[in-house]
Amino acid sequence: MTTSADKPISVLIKEKAADLGFDLCGIAPSDILVEQESVLRGWCSAGMNGDMGYLERDIEKRINPGQLFPGAKSVIVTGLNYYTSKKQRGVGVPLISKYAYGIDYHDVIKEMLSELLSFIKVLSPETEGKICVDSAPLLEKAWAQKAGLGWPGRHSILVNDKIGSYFFLGVLVVNSKMEYDLPSGEDHCGNCRLCIDSCPACAINNNRTIDARKCISYLTTVSKSPVPEELVPELKGMVFGCDICQDVCPWNKNAQQHKIPEFELPEKIEIMNSNEWIRLSEEQFKVLFRRSPIARRKYHLFRENVTNVTKFNG
Ligand code: B12
Numbered sequence: 086m087t088t089s090a091d092k093p094i095s096v097l098i099k100e101k102a103a104d105l106g107f108d109l110c111g112i113a114p115s116d117i118l119v120e121q122e123s124v125l126r127g128w129c130s131a132g133m134n135g136d137m138g139y140l141e142r143d144i145e146k147r148i149n150p151g152q153l154f155p156g157a158k159s160v161i162v163t164g165l166n167y168y169t170s171k172k173q174r175g176v177g178v179p180l181i182s183k184y185a186y187g188i189d190y191h192d193v194i195k196e197m198l199s200e201l202l203s204f205i206k207v208l209s210p211e212t213e214g215k216i217c218v219d220s221a222p223l224l225e226k227a228w229a230q231k232a233g234l235g236w237p238g239r240h241s242i243l244v245n246d247k248i249g250s251y252f253f254l255g256v257l258v259v260n261s262k263m264e265y266d267l268p269s270g271e272d273h274c275g276n277c278r279l280c281i282d283s284c285p286a287c288a289i290n291n292n293r294t295i296d297a298r299k300c301i302s303y304l305t306t307v308s309k310s311p312v313p314e315e316l317v318p319e320l321k322g323m324v325f326g327c328d329i330c331q332d333v334c335p336w337n338k339n340a341q342q343h344k345i346p347e348f349e350l351p352e353k354i355e356i357m358n359s360n361e362w363i364r365l366s367e368e369q370f371k372v373l374f375r376r377s378p379i380a381r382r383k384y385h386l387f388r389e390n391v392t393n394v395t396k397f398n399g
Pocket of ligand 1: 120124140224307327330
């Protein structure tokens with residue numbers, strides 16, 4: 086599809102995505118993901134999805150955007166860097182993963198994608214689209230790979246050869262055809278197994294998937310059951326999410342600071358000491374994490390994580 090500016094619409098979309106602050110943007114045709122279906126079904130039937138029963142439902146939609154959004158022709162995938170070298174300053178404090186430092190990424194990215202969709206509609210008024218940021222049954226990493234954004238690392242997270250893996254994905258499924266990117270074919274992990282060997286909970290499988298039931302991220306953000314006793318010492322201070330498998334990845338050695346003010350760690354949280362974490366009341370929790378992904382976690386479950394790691398932080 087070409088526009089009056091004589092540039093293909095795909096080029097204008099990528100220029101606009103960059104203007105909006107996205108670090109990556111690629112476009113894939115919305116074919117059915119044939120190979121992924123059996124991996125996903127096998128993973129779920131082995132129980133590796135833990136309590137995330139929703140991953141077993143709507144598998145047809147997950148692999149076929151046409152089922153999710155009738156008339157789908159193209160899948161536009163964006164990547165937004167959230168890396169920062171900033172760390173919480175308190176010594177031995179309960180740790181939050183970088184992805185949850187600031188305002189919930191779902192809200193930030195949805196707004197950016199909504200601007201991108203409005204831009205596309207000006208260029209091509211007949212185009213309709215659906216915005217997905219975790220919010221829809223769609224295998225985002227698989228679509229990102231198809232759109233050329235990177236390859237699934239051994240930890241299963243998508244890695245890009247320029248910016249590493251500390252980036253969120255956002256997807257726009259649209260009903261118009263455009264010029265497509267080539268899928269990322271190459272695997273740049275080589276023989277490296279640092280993520281597998283560094284995971285304290287041994288949650289990373291040998292086939293680019295993880296066993297969510299053991300993953301520190303799952304245990305601290307999603308699971309409603311107590312952390313299995315044998316894994317409590319392995320939380321390594323993490324009370325919400327986990328960065329270990331990405332921190333050790335050589336592709337993140339040169340990761341650059343993100344440019345999104347909303348993703349900054351608020352100073353109030355940055356300077357909290359251990360006592361303040363331990364004494365955090367439900368009211369303070371609600372105020373402090375009002376717009377954070379942590380607000381999705383019930384206070385008593387968050388508290389349990391704090392208690393767990395404090396036992397081992399001495
Ligand atoms: C469920 C979920 C989780 C679960 C399960 C994680 C997982 N690896 O599946 C938990 C709670 C543990 C989790 C944790 C995290 N998550 Co999460 N999560 C999701 C979610 C909602 C679905 C993922 C999914 O479908 N998993 C199912 C499994 C089976 O898929 P998979 O492991 O990717 O395997 C697929 C491919 O690798 C491929 N595949 C694997 N082997 C093979 C072999 C062959 C031959 C072929 C063809 C294909 C193939 O097929 C599989 C099926 O498609 C996505 C958003 C979305 N809607 O996609 C975010 C998402 C994957 N998460 C994200 C993030 C940031 C995280 C964390 C880093 C957060 C943190 N710091 O704590 C951690 C990372 C932990 C880890 N190592 O994976 C980002 C990843 C961005 C990126 N660069 O890739 C996503 C995309 C959200 C977003 N919009 O940005 N997450």
